[in-house]
Amino acid sequence: xxxxxxVTSVNGEPREMLxxxxxxxxxxxxxxxxxxxTKEGCATGDCGACSVMIDGxxxxxxxxxxxEAEGVDITTIEGIAEGSxxxxxxxxxxxxxxxxxxxCTPGFIVATKALLDxxxxxxxxxxxxxxxxxLCRCTGYDKIVRAVQDAAAELAHEA
Amino acid sequence: MEAxxxxxxxxxxxxxxxxxxxxxxxxxxxxLAGGTDVLVQMRSVDxxxxxxxxxxxxxxxxxxxxxxxxxxxxxxxxxxxxxxxxELKSLFPGLIEAADLIGSTQIQGRATxxxxxxxxxxxxxxxxxxxxAGGVCVxxxxxxxxxxxxxxxLTGVGTNVLEADELLVGLEFPRPKGRTADGYLRFIPxxxxxxxxxxxxxxxxxxxxxxCTAARVAIGAVAPTALLVPAAADxxxxxxxxxxxxxxxxxxxxxxxxxxxxxxxxxxxxxxxxAVLCRRAGANARDRALAR
Ligand SMILES: Cc1cc2nc3c(=O)[nH]c(=O)nc-3n(C[C@H](O)[C@H](O)[C@H](O)COP(=O)(O)OP(=O)(O)OC[C@H]3O[C@@H](n4cnc5c(N)ncnc54)[C@H](O)[C@@H]3O)c2cc1C
Ligand code: FES
Ligand code: FES
Numbered sequence: 001x002x003x004x005x006x007v008t009s010v011n012g013e014p015r016e017m018l019x020x021x022x023x024x025x026x027x028x029x030x031x032x033x034x035x036x037x038t039k040e041g042c043a044t045g046d047c048g049a050c051s052v053m054i055d056g057x058x059x060x061x062x063x064x065x066x067x068e069a070e071g072v073d074i075t076t077i078e079g080i081a082e083g084s085x086x087x088x089x090x091x092x093x094x095x096x097x098x099x100x101x102x103x104c105t106p107g108f109i110v111a112t113k114a115l116l117d118x119x120x121x122x123x124x125x126x127x128x129x130x131x132x133x134x135l136c137r138c139t140g141y142d143k144i145v146r147a148v149q150d151a152a153a154e155l156a157h158e159a
Numbered sequence: 160m161e162a163x164x165x166x167x168x169x170x171x172x173x174x175x176x177x178x179x180x181x182x183x184x185x186x187x188x189x190x191l192a193g194g195t196d197v198l199v200q201m202r203s204v205d206x207x208x209x210x211x212x213x214x215x216x217x218x219x220x221x222x223x224x225x226x227x228x229x230x231x232x233x234x235x236x237x238x239x240x241x242x243x244x245x246e247l248k249s250l251f252p253g254l255i256e257a258a259d260l261i262g263s264t265q266i267q268g269r270a271t272x273x274x275x276x277x278x279x280x281x282x283x284x285x286x287x288x289x290x291x292a293g294g295v296c297v298x299x300x301x302x303x304x305x306x307x308x309x310x311x312x313l314t315g316v317g318t319n320v321l322e323a324d325e326l327l328v329g330l331e332f333p334r335p336k337g338r339t340a341d342g343y344l345r346f347i348p349x350x351x352x353x354x355x356x357x358x359x360x361x362x363x364x365x366x367x368x369x370x371c372t373a374a375r376v377a378i379g380a381v382a383p384t385a386l387l388v389p390a391a392a393d394x395x396x397x398x399x400x401x402x403x404x405x406x407x408x409x410x411x412x413x414x415x416x417x418x419x420x421x422x423x424x425x426x427x428x429x430x431x432x433x434a435v436l437c438r439r440a441g442a443n444a445r446d447r448a449l450a451r
Contacts, residue, residue, distance in 0.1 A: 004165060021165040021211065022201060044199050045266055057239060059268040063198045065191075067165045068213065111264065133263020 008069040010035070011079025019066035026050045028066035029076060037077035037106050041135065048134030051107040051114075052076050058114040060133075077106035080113055088158075089113055089151040096147035100138035108134050112148050120156055124149070161186060164210040171219050171299045174212060175324055179301050181210060182323035188212050190326050193237055193269035195262065196278045212326075219299075219328050220273075225250070228334035229295070234273030234327045242267060251332065252447055253341030253360055253440070257288035260345060273327045276309065279319045279384070282355045286313070286385035288343040290377035291360035293333045300325035310377070313384035338365040338451045342443030344436045345379070348423070355380040356424040359412060359436035361444045363395060369449060371395045376408060376441070381416035381433045388415045391437060400445040408441055409434030 003018040010033065017032050024043070029035045029052075041047035043062045050061040053075035080087045089112045092098070099105045108131065115122060115130045122130065127148050128141075136144065168174035181188045187209040191197050197211070214220045220235035225246050232241065238258040241247055248255045254272075261270050261284055272285040276296070279286075286309070294309040301324045309330070312319050321327070335341075345358035358379035364372050376391035391411035398404035418429035 002162070002164075020163065022163040022208070024198065043202060045195055045262065048263065048265055051265055054268070057237075057268045058265050060265045063193075063195050063266070063269060065165065065194065065198070065211070067167075068194070068215075070167070114264075130264050133265045 004067045006067055006070050008071065009073045011075060012073075017066065017069075021065070021067055023066045024062050025052070025064040025066050025069055025074075026061040028069070029061060029074075032066070035076055035078055039103050039106055041103065041107075046133075046135065047104070047107070048111060048131075049104055049107040051110045051134065053110060053114055056114070056117065058111055075110070075113075077110055080109055087113065088154045089116065089148070092147040092151040092154065093144070096143050096150065098139060098143040098147040104134060104136040104138075108136070108144060112151065115148070116152055116155060120159070121152060122148075161208045163208045165213065166210055167213045167216050169216050171217055171326075171328065174214065174217060174326055175299055175301055177210075177212060178326065179324035186210065188323070190214055190277070192235055192271040192274040192277075193266075194274075195266050195270040196274060214326060222329065229331035230334055231297075231329055231331050232272065233329040234271060234277075236271060237268055238270050238272060239264070239267040241272070250335055251288075251292055251341055253343040253362065253444060254285065254288045254292050254332075257285040257343040257345075257358075257360065260284045260343075273329065276312065276330075277319060277321065277327055279313050279315075279317050281316055281383055281385065282358070282380040283385065284343070284345055284355055284358060284379065287358050287360035287377035287379040288341065289330060289360075290385060290387050291343070291362040291375045292335075292341050293362065293375060295331045297328045297331055298325050299328050304328070306331070310385075310387040316383045335362075336364075338367075338448040339363070339373075340444050340447035340451065342440040342447065344440045344443070346432050346436060354423065357381050357416075357418070357429050357433040357436055358385075359433060359440045361395075361408075361437065361441040363400065363441070363444050363448060365400070365445070365448045369399050371398055371400050371404075371445075376412065376437060378412050378416060378433050378437065381412075381418040381429050383417075386415055388412050390415065395441065400441060402438075405438040405441045406434075409437045412437040 039049035041049035341362035345355040347353035374392040394407035
């Protein structure tokens with residue numbers, strides 16, 4: 001099977017990758033680039049564990065082909081922290097114990113970052129609808145919503 | 160054996176030639192918009208290798224003409240972009256309501272209304288809304304461009320009129336004038352992320368006295384394809400779209416429906432719910448038109 005050469009940008013770094021045409025971006029990130037922060041929960045678009053941003057827009061990387069990433073800017077969970085300093089969203093998830101097993105967490109963090117980038121002051125309903133495509137088997141969601149609200153408040157304070 | 164391949168045409172001509180050449184050689188192609196149906200199907204019900212032809216890098220499929228008549232929505236535009244567009248939302252509140260029901264934030268970042276239509280599921284949420292709003296499919300093929308009314312586009316469960324060398328360029332909608340508005344409602348057992356048990360879209364125009372002068376009613380998930388229901392529209396035209404008229408329109412929807420029983424609902428249930436949805440979507444469209 002002939003692989004396709006794809007030039008893209010991951011977390012601000014230019015990257016080249018060889019993709020089989022049918023490989024999902026999720027498979028390429030994890031298996032070709034070794035970036036295993038992005039998780040696979042379902043591979044059918046239902047759980048949001050594979051959430052990444054493409055040119056700033058939140059998508060499921062399991063429902064996008066690697067070859068479709070030609071020329072785009074991809075933001076993954078690995079691009080959220082500044083070096084070893086956690087992003088406020090990450091810190092608030094820890095402080096509020098908004099995770100247990102953690103498999104859903106990268107997806108929630110990326111989705112939350114995408115929300116706060118466009119709406120710095122979302123109400124609870126907006127948060128719950130925005131995150132409706134992210135499933136968590138462990139937390140019961142309340143702690144996640146509190147973490148998001150607290151992160152929004154801290155980011156507003158910083159701004 | 161045929162292997163998977165990916166093509167990224169940048170013009171309609173290039174896309175159509177590629178589709179035609181593959182068809183001539185007996186090789187399978189599949190058009191790819193947001194991929195939210197295609198990728199799921201590639202991993203489950205349909206694993207046969209094929210050439211995926213990406214429609215997202217063509218200028219015509221990315222065109223969004225909101226200030227024109229007809230309004231044009233290109234087939235490559237993800238619903239997130241439509242949902243964020245206040246002008247579009249005010250022109251077609253029902254259509255955008257339907258687009259906004261598709262999947263999650265993540266799904267809407269990719270999914271297109273053209274893909275929803277071309278996937279041609281009986282339960283596709285935007286299809287009744289597109290039909291109600293008078294949507295016309297602009298189709299490019301080897302023979303040039305043709306236009307097909309959305310209600311004539313669908314031919315069965317998962318099938319439509321597209322030939323092997325054709326693609327949907329986008330959808331044209333007559334620009335709503337005066338007191339014209341639409342509404343779409345579906346019923347699912349929870350508030351997000353499920354497949355419609357039934358759906359109904361209503362678009363109508365009122366005169367200055369609030370009498371309905373034109374209407375289009377379409378139903379989804381209660382027949383092999385979404386359906387235009389002219390009898391439901393007739394029940395509204397000439398009335399003030401009061402409870403009695405809405406009840407008659409709802410009854411016409413039930414009469415036009417031929418649902419199946421499955422885990423989401425029985426025939427009896429779907430027949431009843433589609434009438435309720437028609438009444439409520441009709442009342443929403445009326446109230447929106449009155450507010451114009
Ligand atoms: C988690 C999840 C939730 C969902 N929720 C809903 C929902 O609530 N309601 C609903 O109706 N659907 C839902 N869907 C299904 C899907 O998201 C929609 O049908 C979506 O609108 C498909 O658009 P797309 O651009 O992703 O299409 P694609 O997957 O790219 O294509 C769909 C079909 O259309 C064909 N096609 C695409 N573009 C063209 C074109 N320009 N010309 C000709 N053929 C074309 C493709 O070949 C394919 O057969 C959901 C899917 C997922 C994964
Ligand atoms: S792995 Fe992509 S949505 Fe579940
Ligand atoms: S923490 Fe386990 S699934 Fe969310």
